Amino acid sequence: xxxxxxxxxxxxxxxxxxxxxxxxxxxxxxxxxxxxxxxxxxxxxxxxxxxxxxxxxxxxxxxxxxxxxxxxxxxxxxxxxxxxxxxxxxxxxxxxxxxxxxxxxxxxxxxxxxxxxxxxxxxxxxxxxxxxxxxxxxxxxxxxxxxxxxxxxxxxxxxxxxxxxxxxxxxxxxxxxxxxxxxxxxxxxxxxxxxxxxxxxxxxxxxxxxxxxxxxxxxxxxxxxxxxxxxxxxxxxxxxxxxxxxxxxxxxxxxxxxxxxxxxxxxxxxxxxxxxxxxxxxxxxxxxxxxxxxxxxxxxxxxxxxxxxxxxxxxxxxxxxxxxxxxxxxxxxxxxxxxxxxxxxxxxxxxxxxxxxxxxxxxxxxxxxxxxxxxxxxxxxxxxxxxxxxxxxxxxxxxxxxxxxxxxxxxxxxxxxxxxxxxxxxxxxxxxxxxxxxxxxxxxxxxxxxxxxxxxxxxxxxxxxxxxxxxxxxxxxxxxxxxxxxxxx
Amino acid sequence: xxxxxxxxxxxxxxxxxxxxxxxxxxxxxxxxxxxxxxxxxxxxxxxxxxxxxxxxxxxxxxxxxxxxxxxxxxxxxxxxxxxxxxxxxxxxxxxxxxxxxxxxxxxxxxxxxxxxxxxxxxxxxxxxxxxxxxxxxxxxxxxxxxxxxxxxxxxxxxxxxxxxxxxxxxxxxxxxxxxxxxxxxxxxxxxxxxxxxxxxxxxxxxx
Numbered sequence: 279x280x281x282x283x284x285x286x287x288x289x290x291x292x293x294x295x296x297x298x299x300x301x302x303x304x305x306x307x308x309x310x311x312x313x314x315x316x317x318x319x320x321x322x323x324x325x326x327x328x329x330x331x332x333x334x335x336x337x338x339x340x341x342x343x344x345x346x347x348x349x350x351x352x353x354x355x356x357x358x359x360x361x362x363x364x365x366x367x368x369x370x371x372x373x374x375x376x377x378x379x380x381x382x383x384x385x386x387x388x389x390x391x392x393x394x395x396x397x398x399x400x401x402x403x404x405x406x407x408x409x410x411x412x413x414x415x416x417x418x419x420x421x422x423x424x425x426x427x428x429x430x431x432x433x434x435x436x437x438x439x440x441x442x443x444x445x446x447x448x449x450x451x452x453x454x455x456x457x458x459x460x461x462x463x464x465x466x467x468x469x470x471x472x473x474x475x476x477x478x479x480x481x482x483x484x485x486x487x488x489x490x491x492x493x494x495x496x497x498x499x500x501x502x503x504x505x506x507x508x509x510x511x512x513x514x515x516x517x518x519x520x521x522x523x524x525x526x527x528x529x530x531x532x533x534x535x536x537x538x539x540x541x542x543x544x545x546x547x548x549x550x551x552x553x554x555x556x557x558x559x560x561x562x563x564x565x566x567x568x569x570x571x572x573x574x575x576x577x578x579x580x581x582x583x584x585x586x587x588x589x590x591x592x593x594x595x596x597x598x599x600x601x602x603x604x605x606x607x608x609x610x611x612x613x614x615x616x617x618x619x620x621x622x623x624x625x626x627x628x629x630x631x632x633x634x635x636x637x638x639x640x641x642x643x644x645x646x647x648x649x650x651x652x653x654x655x656x657x658x659x660x661x662x663x664x665x666x667x668x669x670x671x672x673x674x675x676x677x678x679x680x681x682x683x684x685x686x687x688x689x690x691x692x693x694x695x696x697x698x699x700x701x702x703x704x705x706x707x708x709x710x711x712x713x714x715x716x717x718x719x720x721x722x723x724x725x726x727x728x729x730x731x732x733x734x735x736x737x738x739x740x741x742x743x744x745x746x747x748x749x750x751x752x753x754x755x756x757x758x759x760x761x762x763x764x765x766x767x
Numbered sequence: 768x769x770x771x772x773x774x775x776x777x778x779x780x781x782x783x784x785x786x787x788x789x790x791x792x793x794x795x796x797x798x799x800x801x802x803x804x805x806x807x808x809x810x811x812x813x814x815x816x817x818x819x820x821x822x823x824x825x826x827x828x829x830x831x832x833x834x835x836x837x838x839x840x841x842x843x844x845x846x847x848x849x850x851x852x853x854x855x856x857x858x859x860x861x862x863x864x865x866x867x868x869x870x871x872x873x874x875x876x877x878x879x880x881x882x883x884x885x886x887x888x889x890x891x892x893x894x895x896x897x898x899x900x901x902x903x904x905x906x907x908x909x910x911x912x913x914x915x916x917x918x919x920x921x922x923x924x925x926x927x928x929x930x931x932x933x934x935x936x937x938x939x940x941x942x943x944x945x946x947x948x949x950x951x952x953x954x955x956x957x958x959x960x961x962x963x964x965x966x967x968x969x970x971x972x973x974x
Contacts, residue, residue: 349831484869485860486798550845
C-alpha cells in the first residue's frame with residue numbers, strides 16, 4: 279500500500295518531485311474554478327441557512343415576500359450546499375487526486391472548464407428557481423428541470439474526462455482512493471439521471487415516487503459524497519504522515535461492503551410508511567450491515583494515524599481530515615441506530631434527523647474538503663496559505679459550531695420525538711419542546727458562518743498571493759517537533 | 768485490486784442490485800395503480816382532484832409545505848399517528864396514485880396533513896390560518912402566507928371572497944384581504960385532503 283510513494287528505481291526523488299509539480303500545475307485552472315465557486319456557494323448556502331433558522335425562531339421575519347418564505351429558503355440552502363458547495367468541492371478534489379494518482383498531467387482541461395461553467399449556471403438557475411417558486415418539493419431534487427439538466431450536462435463532461443484520464447494513466451497499481459473515485463463517478467450520473475427522469479421529467483405515480491426519492495437521497499450521501507470523502511482521507515492521511523495505510527485487505531473489505539450495502543439503505547427513511555414491508559426490511563438490514571464498512575474503515579484510518587496524533591497539532595490538513603474521518607464513523611453509527619425501527623419511531627419526523635444530516639454532510643464531508651483544500655491549493659497555486667491564525671480561527675469556529683449544532687438538534691429532536699410518540703401530549707407541546715433548541719441552533723449557525731467568512735478571506739488572500747513569500751508550508755504549531763511538509767510532497 | 772474491469776463490473780453490479788430492488792420494483796409494483804369503485808356507494812377511490820385542487824398541489828410544492836408537514840399515516844405500531852386522530856387507517860401506496868410530486872414528508876414541525884380536509888373542512892378557516900397562523904393557532908411557528916393574498920381597497924361593497932380576519936386585524940381602514948388564485952387553489956387542495964375512504968387493501972383498524 280505504499281505504492282503512492284513508490285516509483286521505479288530509475289526515477290530519482292528529484293525527478294519525481296518535478297513531475298508532481300507539473301501534474302499539480304496542470305490541474306490549476308479547473309481546480310481553482312471548482313474550489314472558488316464552491317466557496318462562493320458555501321457563503322450563499324450559509325446565509326440561506328441562517329435565514330431559514332432565524333425564521334423558525336421568529337416566523338414573522340421577512341414573511342411579506344414569497345421568495346423568502348421558509349419553505350423555499352430551506353431547500354435553497356440545502357441545494358446550495360449540496361450541489362454548489364459540497365459537490366463542487368468534491369469534484370475539484372477528485373480532479374486533483376485523479377491526476378496525482380493516475381500519475382499523468384491533467385488532459386483535456388477544456389472539458390472540465392466547460393463542466394464548471396455549466397455546473398455553476400445550473401446551481402444558480404436552480405437556487406433562483408426554488409426561491410421564485412419553481413422548486414419541486416422533492417427532497418434533494420428540488421431543482422426545476424432547466425437547472426438539473428445543466429448539472430447533468432456538466433456531469434456528463436466530467437465523466438467523459440474521467441474515463442479519458444483512466445485510459446491514459448500510468449500502468450501499475452490502482453490505489454484505494456481511485457477505486458472510490460471511479461465508483462463515485464460511475465454511480466452519480468446513473469443515480470442523478472434515473473431519479474430525475476422518474477420524478478421530474480416523466481414522473482411515475484406518487485406511490486412509487488417515495489421509494490425512488492429516498493433511493494436517490496440516501497445514495498447521494500452514500501455513493502457520491504462518502505466515496506469522495508473516503509478517497510480523500512485515504513490519500514491525505516498517509517500522505518501527510520508519510521506512512522502507508524495500515525491494511526490493504528481492510529481497504530478492500532471496506533470498499534466492497536460499502537458498495538453492496540450502502541446502495542440498499544434508502545428505504546429506512548420511509549419506515550412505517552405506505553410501502554411493502556420487505557422493501558423497508560431490506561433497507562433496515564442493509565443499514566445494519568453498514569457496520570462492516572464503517573468499522574473496517576475506522577480501524578484502518580485509526581491504525582494509520584496511531585502513534586502520530588501529535589501531528590494534529592501542526593498540520594491543518596491532517597486536523598481537518600482526521601476530524602472528518604472520525605465524524606464519518608460517528609455519523610454512520612448514528613445512522614445505523616436510526617434505521618432500527620424501535621429507535622426510528624422516536625427520531626423520525628424530528629430535528630434529530632437534521633442533526634444527523636449535518637453530522638454526515640458537514641462534520642464528515644465538509645471538514646475533509648476543508649482539509650483537502652488546505653493541502654491542494656498551495657500546490658496548485660504555488661503559494662502558501664497567508665496566515666496560520668486565520669486557519670486556526672476557521673478550525674475552531676467550525677468545529678465548535680458543528681459540534682454545538684449536532685448536540686442541540688439531537689437533544690431537541692429527542693424531546694420532540696418522545697413528545698410526538700405520546701398521544702396524551704398535545705402536538706403544540708411537541709413543538710414547544712423544540713423552540714429553545716432551535717434558538718441555540720441559530721447560534722451554532724452563526725459560528726459556522728463566521729468560520730466560513732474567515733475561510734473565504736483566507737482563500738481569497740491565497741489566490742491573490744498575499745502575505746510574505748514562504749518556503750515552508752503554513753502550519754499551526756511553533757513547537758520544535760513539527761515535521762517539514764515539503765510543497766511537492 | 769489492479770484490474771480496472773473487475774472494479775468497474777463490481778461497481779456496476781452492486782449498484783444494479785439496488786436499482787432493481789428500490790427503483791425497478793416500485794416502478795412496476797407501486798406506480799401502476801388504478802382507482803377502486805366502492806360497491807356500496809359507487810364512489811371512486813381515491814377520488815379525482817378538481818382542476819383547482821390540482822393547481823393547489825403545485826402551490827403546495829412551490830411553497831415548500833413538505834419541509835414541516837408530512838402526509839402519511841403510519842402503520843400500527845409506528846408512532847401515535849392514529850391515536851392523534853390524523854386518520855382512520857394507515858395510508859397505502861394507492862392513496863398517492865394521483866399525487867405528483869408525492870408529499871410524504873420527513874418532518875413534523877407542523878401536524879400531519881393526510882386528512883386535514885376532514886379535520887378542517889372550512890375554506891375560510893384555512894384562509895385565516897394561512898394569513899395569520901399564530902392567531903388561529905397560538906404557539907404556531909408557521910410563517911404567514913401573506914404573499915398569496917392581496918390587500919385591496921374596498922370599492923362600494925366588500926367583496927365576497929374577502930377573508931374575515933380575527934383580531935388583531937391590522938388591515939388599514941377601507942381595505943380588505945382577498946385571496947389570489949393561488950391561495951384559492953392551495954385551499955381547495957387542502958380541503959380535498961381526506962383519505963378516510965375505504966380501500967380493499969387498507970382495512971380500518973379495530974377501535
